[in-house]
Structure formats: C-alpha cells, structure tokens
Amino acid sequence: MIRRIVIVGGGSAGWLTAGLIAAAQQGTPVEITLIESPDVPAIGVGEGTWPSMRDTLRRIGVSETEFFRQCDASFKQGSRFNGWVNGSADDVYFHPFVMPQGWGEVDLPRAWQQQHPDIPFADLVSYQPHLCVQGRAPKQAVTPEYAAVANYGYHLDAGKFGLFLREHCTRKLGVRYLADHVLAINSAPDGDIASLQTARNGTLEGDLFIDCTGMQSLLLGKHYQVPLISQQHVLFNDTALAIQVPYASSDAPIAAQTTSTAQNAGWIWDIGLPTRRGVGHVYARAYISDDEAEAQLRAYIRATGGPANAGAVRQIKYEPGYRARFWQRNCVAIGLSAGFIEPLEASALALVEMGATMVADELPASRAAMDIVAARYNETFSYRWERVIDFLKLHYVLSQRRDTAYWRDQQSTVPQRLQDLLTLWQHRAPSRNDFPRIEEVFPTASYQYILYGMGFRSEFRPAPAQEAAMADGYFREAASLTRRMLPALPDVRSLLDHIRQHGLQNI
Numbered sequence: 001m002i003r004r005i006v007i008v009g010g011g012s013a014g015w016l017t018a019g020l021i022a023a024a025q026q027g028t029p030v031e032i033t034l035i036e037s038p039d040v041p042a043i044g045v046g047e048g049t050w051p052s053m054r055d056t057l058r059r060i061g062v063s064e065t066e067f068f069r070q071c072d073a074s075f076k077q078g079s080r081f082n083g084w085v086n087g088s089a090d091d092v093y094f095h096p097f098v099m100p101q102g103w104g105e106v107d108l109p110r111a112w113q114q115q116h117p118d119i120p121f122a123d124l125v126s127y128q129p130h131l132c133v134q135g136r137a138p139k140q141a142v143t144p145e146y147a148a149v150a151n152y153g154y155h156l157d158a159g160k161f162g163l164f165l166r167e168h169c170t171r172k173l174g175v176r177y178l179a180d181h182v183l184a185i186n187s188a189p190d191g192d193i194a195s196l197q198t199a200r201n202g203t204l205e206g207d208l209f210i211d212c213t214g215m216q217s218l219l220l221g222k223h224y225q226v227p228l229i230s231q232q233h234v235l236f237n238d239t240a241l242a243i244q245v246p247y248a249s250s251d252a253p254i255a256a257q258t259t260s261t262a263q264n265a266g267w268i269w270d271i272g273l274p275t276r277r278g279v280g281h282v283y284a285r286a287y288i289s290d291d292e293a294e295a296q297l298r299a300y301i302r303a304t305g306g307p308a309n310a311g312a313v314r315q316i317k318y319e320p321g322y323r324a325r326f327w328q329r330n331c332v333a334i335g336l337s338a339g340f341i342e343p344l345e346a347s348a349l350a351l352v353e354m355g356a357t358m359v360a361d362e363l364p365a366s367r368a369a370m371d372i373v374a375a376r377y378n379e380t381f382s383y384r385w386e387r388v389i390d391f392l393k394l395h396y397v398l399s400q401r402r403d404t405a406y407w408r409d410q411q412s413t414v415p416q417r418l419q420d421l422l423t424l425w426q427h428r429a430p431s432r433n434d435f436p437r438i439e440e441v442f443p444t445a446s447y448q449y450i451l452y453g454m455g456f457r458s459e460f461r462p463a464p465a466q467e468a469a470m471a472d473g474y475f476r477e478a479a480s481l482t483r484r485m486l487p488a489l490p491d492v493r494s495l496l497d498h499i500r501q502h503g504l505q506n507i
Contacts, residue, residue: 002363003031006034006196007033007035008213008219010036013335014034015165021359026173033178034169035178038180048343049350050350050353052353054153057146067154068504074273074274074496077150079258079346081261085398093122094120094132095345096128097150107460107463109458110458122452130482131150136256138150142505145504145505149489185219193209193331206330209330212335220331221333226325229322234389234393234415235389237284240280263293263296265287266293268282269282269343285317322338326377329374345392386415387442391441391446397414398454421434
C-alpha cells in the first residue's frame with residue numbers, strides 16, 4: 001500500500017503539492033512529509049497565476065481573504081502585450097481570462113474580420129480588456145470569496161505564498177514538515193527509492209517520493225539521470241533579471257493584468273502587487289549581453305514611473321526544456337524539477353497545479369498500480385509541455401518585427417505541429433477540433449486571442465447573413481456588459497484595501 005509520501009523541496013511547488021494531496025487524503029492513513037533544506041532559498045519569481053488557482057486554494061481549504069492579506073496578493077485578469085506585433089507606439093493587445101461573448105455559438109473571428117476588422121479582436125468580443133485598461137477589479141466588495149464577476153487569477157509574492165501554504169498545510173492538513181538537508185538517496189534492490197538520508201532526522205523512508213527541488217532536480221534528474229530535453233532551439237530565452245520596484249506613492253494604481261513588453265532580444269514582465277511591482281527582463285544571452293539587458297530593464301523602469309536608482313537585480317539562468325519522463329519508478333517531479341520554459345503566460349505554477357492534482361486524484365493504491373499511473377502521467381505531461389511550447393512560440397512566430405536577429409530568427413524555428421496548425425488557420429479559426437483533449441492546457445479561445453491579437457488574418461469564406469447577425473448580437477452584448485461593469489466595479493486598490501480591512505464574504 002502507498003502510505004508514506006515524501007515531498008523533497010518546499011516553495012510554491014512543494015507546498016501546493018502537499019496541500020492538494022493532503023486535502024484529497026484527509027481521513028485516510030496516508031502520511032505526507034515535506035522536507036526542505038533551510039539553506040536553499042526558493043527562486044521566488046513565479047508571481048502570476050491562472051484562474052485555476054482559485055479552485056486550487058478552495059480545494060485545500062484556504063481562506064481567500066487571508067490569502068490576499070498574507071501573500072501581498074492582487075488580481076490578474078489576463079495579459080497585456082506591448083510591442084510584440086511591430087514595436088510601434090500603439091502596438092497593444094490583450095489576452096483576457098474571460099471567454100469571448102457567444103463563444104461556441106458562432107464563428108466570432110470570421111464575423112469580426114469581415115464586419116469589424118478595425119477593432120482589436122479581444123476588445124470586440126470581451127469586456128475584460130476594457131476593465132484592465134480602466135484598472136477595474138474583477139469583483140465587488142460584496143462578491144463572496146472565490147466568486148467572480150469577471151474571471152481572474154492572482155498576482156502574488158511567491159516567497160510569502162510558500163510560507164502561507166506551509167503554515168496552512170502543517171496546521172490544517174496534517175503535513176509533517178522537516179527543515180533538514182538530504183545527504184543521500186538510498187535505493188531499494190529493484191531500483192525504487194527506499195529512503196533519504198538526512199542530516200538531522202536520520203533515515204526517512206517512503207513509498208512515493210515527489211521531487212520539488214527546483215532546477216537541481218535532485219531525485220529525478222541527478223539520482224535517476226532522467227535527461228532534460230532542451231527547447232532552446234525553439235524558444236531562445238535562457239536568462240531572467242528580476243527586481244522589486246516601489247510605487248511612486250502609496251495610492252498608486254495597481255495594474256489589473258500582467259504586462260509583457262517586447263524588447264530587442266526578449267521581453268519585460270510587469271506585475272502589480274499592493275505594495276510594489278515585480279519587474280523582470282527575460283532574454284536570450286545569445287543575442288544580448290547581460291549589461292545591455294539590465295540597461296533595457298532599468299530604462300523601462302524609469303519610463304514607467306519607477307525610481308532612477310532602483311535596487312540590485314537578481315539574475316536567474318536556466319535551460320528551457322522539460323524532462324524526458326516525469327515519473328520514474330516511485331519518484332515523480334513537479335515544478336521546476338520537471339522543467340521550465342519561460343514565464344510568458346505564467347504556465348509554471350499552472351503546471352504545478354495540474355501535476356499535483358493528477359497525483360492527488362490518481363494516487364496509486366499499490367506499487368503495481370503505480371507503474372500504470374506513471375505511464376499515464378508521463379504521456380499526459382509530455383503532451384502538456386509540448387502544448388505550452390506551441391502556445392508560447394505562437395507569440396513569437398507571428399511577430400512582424402524584423403529589427404533584430406532575435407526576432408528574425410523566430411520565424412525559422414517553428415515546431416511542425418504548430419506550423420501545421422498555422423496552415424489550417426490560414427482558412428479558418430482555431431477550433432476545438434485542433435485541441436481534442438478534455439483538459440487542454442490552453443483553451444481554443446486563448447489561441448484566438450493571441451492569433452488575432454498578433455495581427456494574423458485568415459482567408460475566411462463569407463459568413464452567412466444569419467451568422468453575421470448572431471455575431472453582431474454578441475458583439476453588442478460584450479459592449480453592453482462593458483458599459484454596465486465599468487461604473488459598477490471598484491478599482492483594484494480600493495477593493496484590496498477593503499479586503500484587508502473587512503475581508504470577503506464566505507459562500
């Protein structure tokens with residue numbers, strides 16, 4: 001029987017995994033231990049999440065009010081892309097979290113392109129970009145915890161988030177916590193991991209070991225020698241510079257979305273938290289020096305109202321890629337130990353949620369069942385990582401920028417599956433037939449938001465009159481919702497102030 005689960009590594013990945021499994025196993029004899037070295041800090045720059053995090057936090061029993069208060073959290077309603085299409089001053093589009101109005105009922109891209117091509121696609125089919133531009137929150141003060149007027153995820157302080165989850169998991173879910181060093185990994189005769197040798201707690205035995213040790217991948221990578229499949233030939237970025245930027249004043253507006261601004265050899269993220277901004281430059285060292293990348297980052301900070309003498313940056317180097325397998329014998333890797341591509345579209349924490357949820361839902365009852373679950377897990381996550389790569393590459397390959405070698409070279413490194421889809425999309429919009437799995441990483445609507453936000457045009461057949469009329473009705477519906485929501489929703493900072501003082505209602 002699988003009774004003892006040992007998670008190696010904390011941070012957001014380790015504690016989310018511990019929380020999801022512990023919540024699913026409450027009332028059973030399964031014991032969960034998390035061990036992390038007190039000397040290894042978490043990377044701590046994963047500050048954006050998807051709306052799925054609301055379900056995750058609710059599933060593990062977290063109060064959303066306390067999450068906001070203790071994790072310096074704010075709302076994320078999608079992403080804004082500046083300068084990705086051609087680099088001009090008005091080069092802006094949104095990838096909102098709200099599905100298009102009338103989604104699934106009518107071919108919205110065809111009607112948009114034939115009837116309203118002068119209006120940005122997302123602006124026509126969704127009210128959410130307008131909320132973001134006006135800095136509106138996605139809910140009202142009377143909206144209960146986790147409920148939404150407009151779909152949302154979070155921006156958060158990753159360091160505080162890990163500590164918050166640790167407190168919740170140990171106090172409320174019975175997870176055993178060891179602050180200790182792993183000195184050795186002891187193998188069983190059949191090749192399974194039998195136990196860990198620790199500095200202070202001796203031998204730590206387990207039936208299932210979960211590797212959340214970050215990029216060092218102590219168990220899956222170093223012990224089992226499962227290789228990293230590099231994706232640097234497809235997605236070039238391999239370095240990030242991160243910095244925390246103070247607001248000019250305590251009442252400065254808080255952005256309702258992640259902003260991604262294209263640069264000569266990468267892009268800059270800008271995430272608004274209640275007390276500061278998290279800003280960083282993701283770039284490819286093959287195309288730009290570290291000093292040039294830092295100069296571009298500091299120029300961006302000054303141009304967006306930050307101080308001229310912002311503090312020191314943290315540099316994080318990585319190789320974009322994912323492991324050849326994620327579950328080897330009785331060890332499964334979740335988080336950075338399984339792979340990392342880049343922070344565009346904030347897929348890192350989402351993949352943690354997906355991985356931990358699948359382990360929690362499919363936790364094998366016996367060692368014999370584990371191999372079956374492992375095979376399914378590996379197939380599922382190989383598919384998911386490939387879809388992440390396709391979706392991120394879509395942003396780059398559609399760019400019309402040719403001002404640097406970085407942007408020119410993006411056109412010649414397109415995965416075949418994505419190239420096939422782009423060929424199909426020359427004559428029709430992305431559809432559910434292109435992504436047949438029940439649980440896709442990105443919904444078809446996201447592909448449409450990026451495809452048409454980046455200026456792609458399909459050679460559609462003329463829309464029937466009835467379809468055109470239906471689509472116009474949905475476009476008017478989106479506009480009507482925009483007019484109603486803008487005056488009814490508070491700005492982000494006002495709602496966060498209310499949450500800190502009064503909290504949100506429980507459902």
